[in-house]
Amino acid sequence: MTDQAALQSVLDRAAAGGRITKEEALDLYRHAPLHALGQAADAVRRRRYAGTEHIATYIIERNINYTNVCVTACKFCAFYAAPKDEKKGWSRDLEDILRRCAETVELGGTQIMFQGGHHPDYGVEYYEEHFAAIKKAFPQLVIHSLGASEVEHMARISGVTAEEAIARIHAAGLDSFAGAGAELLPERPRTAIAPLKESGERWLEIMEIAHRLGVESTSTMLMGTGETNAERIEHIAMIRDTQDRTGGFRAFIPYTYQPENNKLKGRTQATIFEYLRMIAIARLFLDNIAHIQGSWLTVGKEAGQLSLHYGADDLGSIMLEENVVSSAGAKHRSNRQEIIDLIRKAGRTPAQRATTYEHLLVHGDPANDPADDRVVSHISSTAIEGGTAHPELKLISTN
Ligand code: SF4
Known part of the structure; x- marks a missing residue:
């Protein structure tokens, strides 16, 4: 047609x-x-957001990379170190992780995203111990982390079913899955870039188990590693079919492949036009998923801002730390005030949201509500722009 x-x-x-x-x-x-x-x-x-359609949201979180040691060796990944590569491999201890959580709370963050490699020694017990310790020390932090790939890996290490692994880490403190590891779900492009990962069908099956157990998630898509347009559409069709049964995906987040420092080097990234087309198609096709997120760490601020006119209602997170896509060449950086300004310049009212998308703070127009922006700039000056209290922190934005 x-x-x-x-x-x-x-x-x-x-x-x-x-x-x-x-x-x-x-x-x-x-x-x-x-x-x-x-x-x-x-x-x-x-129409979906009638009454609040003028609002676009963001969240403040910290991405805690707990290890880069990984047995899965995805070809597009510039972050991981093979277990035998002792020079490149590292893992953070619990004390370090808790310090990062403390900084997140201090800087106004509401969510942490635990993200790392498939470490050969980290089974269900590792995540139980860490999530329980984080929740005990910081019950106010939402643990929105991991995905079906990590579940498959930790269940294998511990010799338990995916269902048991999910139930145990949920009981220990995991609130929701971040949808990591979806990459491309159809078999051909998935095998081409991540041959050791579970199949796309298995990824969805594990998410379905999670949703049934009351652990909701987001869903993602990696664009630009050589997949066809038909495979992109097949990816979102597989997600829509699962969502028809579970209703557990809160959001869909496409992002573009970053070509540096990995084994796929030389492949073409998706263009901004392809990215905006996908955001729009996702809003039109995924009629059963509430939120479509613009991911501007990988596509840049202007494209992220444009995504708000192509169906996106959220600009994702202002991160206190990110290492995974940055390792592969994502160079975009921003801060909270900049995101607020971007949303305003797109003609929307910015609102800080919770993990579950409730509005925590709707920013008023500074001309009419100067007190509101005083709160914002207080946080910006210490955390987001690298104030002296936390000089090592970079506040950047990604999904
Ligand atoms: S994308 Fe994740 S699973 Fe794949 S190699 Fe990188 S760290 Fe490992």
Whole structure:
């Protein structure tokens, strides 16, 4: 279907709340004019958030990379060290991790994302011990971390089922899964970039178990490692099918592959246009997922800002630390005030959100509500811009 009238009719149906098929999504992704995609996706966003459609959200979190030692050796990854590579490999001890949590709380963060390699010695017990210690010391911090890949790995190490692993780490303190490891779910592109990871079907199966056990999650997609347009659409179709059964995915977050320092070097990144098209298609096709997140650590601030006009309602996190995509070449940095300004310049009202997307603080217009911005700049000056109290911290933004 390349007839523009036919494409517009599908866009109109989607904008009015109708479901579109996988084939229609692929046609739109390939052939619909970019502005028409954005217009339809924005209409869907506005209808879903009628009454608060003027708001775009962000969250403050810290990404705690607990180890880079990993047995899975994904070809796109610039972060990991093989277990025998003692020069490159490192792990943080619990004291170091708790110090990072303390700084997160002190700097206004509400969430931590535990993210690391598949360490050959870290089974369920490791995560139980660490999550319990974090929750005991900082019950106010939400542990939004890991994903199906980590569950598969830790269950194998401990000789238990995925169901038992999830139940145990949830009981120890894990609140929700970050959706790590989804990469590309269809078999061909997944095997090409992460041959040792579990299959896409298994990734979804584990997320389904988690959702059934009451552990919700986000979902992600890595774009630009050589997958076809049809495989991109297949990826979101697999997520939509699972979501129809579970309702446990809170958000969908596409992000672009960073080409430095890894074994896929030389492959092309997804362009900004491809990225914006995917944000819009996600809003139109994933009619059962509430939040679509612009990930501007990988695509840049302007593209992140534009994503708010292509169906995204959230700009993700201002991070106190990030090492994984930065290792692969993501160079975009920002701070809280900058995100607030970006959202305002996109014509939206910024709001700090919780992990579960409730609004914690809706920022007023500084012209009308100067007190509101005084709160913001107080936090910015000490944490976000690297004040003397925490000189080692970088506050940057990613998903
Ligand atoms: S992406 Fe994760 S699982 Fe894959 S090599 Fe890197 S750290 Fe290991």
